Amino acid sequence: MNQPVQRALDEVRSRAEALGFDSFGVTAATARPDLPAKLNRALAAGWHGDMDWMAETEERRGAPQALWSEARSIIVLGMNYGPQSDPLALLEEKSLGTISVYARNRDYHEIIKGKLKELAGLLSRRTGAEVKVFVDTAPVMEKPLAEAAGLGWQGKHSVLVSRQFGSWLFLGAIFTDADLPLDSPHAENCGSCTKCLDICPTNAFPAPFKLDARRCLAYLSVEHKGPIPLEFRVPMGNRIYGCDDCLAVCPWNKFASVSREVRLQGRAEFERPELADLVGLDDPGFRALFAGSPIKRIGHARFLRNVLIAIGNSGDRHLLEAAIAQLDSREPVVRGAAVWAVRKLAPQRANALEAQYLPNEADADVRTEWTVALDD
Template sequence: MDADATLSLALELGFSTARICRADEAWAAGDRLAEYVADGHHGSMAWMEETLERRQHPTAMWPEAKSAVVVGLNYGPEQDPLPLLERRSEGVVSVYAQNGDYHDLLKKRLKHLARAFAGKTGKQVKVFVDTAPLMEKPLAEKAGIGWQGKHTNLVSREFGSWLFLGVMLTEAELEPDEAERDTCGSCRACLDICPTNAFPQPYRLDARRCISYLTIEHKGVIPVEYRQPMGNRIYGCDDCLAVCPWNKFAQTSTEMAFHPRPELKGPLLAELAALDDAAFRQVFTASPVKRIGRDRFVRNVMIAIGNSGDHELVSVVEAALDDGSALVRGMAVWALGQLSPLRVSEMHEMKVAAEPDLDVVTEWQALSQKIS
């Protein structure tokens, strides 16, 4: 089974694109990753530091790897996500998470490809879909699927910003494709649109400032300086992806599994704030959103409510002041201060006296000082 046959099979299996690169050649991506971690730009994602050595090169994962078959699956949205940020009483979930977990679909197809390849060639293979310590984006650039733009994400001439990536490593030596070249030029659209200035320089992301990191990976109280810039983003952020000029070539995904669920098309913040743990699990069954848990999700919803300017949501916030989660209560205090600061002075003494959690007390005190 040669390179052409392998790529043809990948396309037959439903992948949008597939190309090949050497997996055993030197590259600069490993050094860039080490510098990134040394600078602390990975934030609290300790797994990046713990797996650094294995991430630095594909052969660190598997010394026998000679070739990488890199596949992409288009998840282009039906509509530009940026206008949704103006609908402030609704929550915005990142495009990739508006339906089922893409890992399942990609891995199923990759395993099919791997079984067929191993059966035809007798060569060993391993498959990866971004849950293992393998850097797919540098491999995708090396294979010619796209290039890592100034926002560090992959950009494709054919699909713009919207590609899920998977990799099949093999000990077979396959004819590689030509690498893609960076064609960002002087464009800074992705850097300039970032609400939290998370890019200290082109091609470098400081995750600690990134809304995707803050709403998904960050487990505690979200720092005050990032709350208003979050707007109504309640899971992830697509701004730097959506603004890319190369999206003029993007295509709406034909995969029904990637089309948004009806309940995530403009979900009302009031309804999301009312989710208890059981309801959260039901709504987000098989969704990437489920992994952050109900409390962190409603924490994000409270911040979005505080940014909404919708005074009809004050009663929703007041109900959350008695939530079982201190994380939710703390963000509800902040949201109340944004929507109705006078209510803070009325409730402050009573709530602080009854509140055992330091973070929540700190939120009350900060708001009291703000309006005094």
């Protein structure tokens, strides 16, 4: 191996550690020729739901060199965001909202992208190589590339699992036209464990290592734009943004709590948010509270939809009036969720409100909410 290139890579690796990255590996751009076929099968099965952008970018997503033909090597980096407490414990506190651990921090795109640019610039200056930086928003399949680069393996829940950090790694990638020394791919180490599959509240895994997003609460609460399908509302519980069940139950997480001295800290106000406070947010209040957070990207209406589903599941009659107030929302997706919440909390009160609201309701989905049989 070219010694100047090796020295440059060692310098980049050392700088990455100083910037807070916990994992670092290099793979070839051609290391995963199996990805196009795997992606095509998932898309053909419709497992991407209404994430149309996945189908639109299929060719580039399936092969790094289709995204950038000059790519020869890929540096994959991971940053531990493991929580300090068990996120599943909040699921029992029904008057609180549960936010996925990754979203309790500042938007991870902002956390990682600037650091990746610094590292890419350092590599370019030392080697003269061309570089490109990617963090999730580009059509890059980071998890299988991270597996190829030796950071860990894709678990049965499809998320990257690390021996050192469990299921809690933010990932980013640096593409380069340089031929870098490669790391060995990581073997799969799930063994016979199926905890991540067994805990899923909506049976979103058709088989180990396969995820049907259409049944996944993380997808439904974040990516899905319409009403939450009726069959998934009770299983949604108080999850108002994302779902950590399959990640949090992974036995490898026991190493994440001792893997680094300085961890990413979630914002305190996102650790135990009260549904009563969240449902009262107007649009400016929502934008102010979630400034710099990935939650802001789903918008006020979808967020209220999720909060109202949680209120319906809470059994807390103190939240009834707040849910009734949302029956006057201008957003159909909010009104529909409010109808469901009111009917769950106070069926007899809902019958009286139906006579008031249904005759004037123009949206077909909201009209259906007033009349469809509730799930238990």
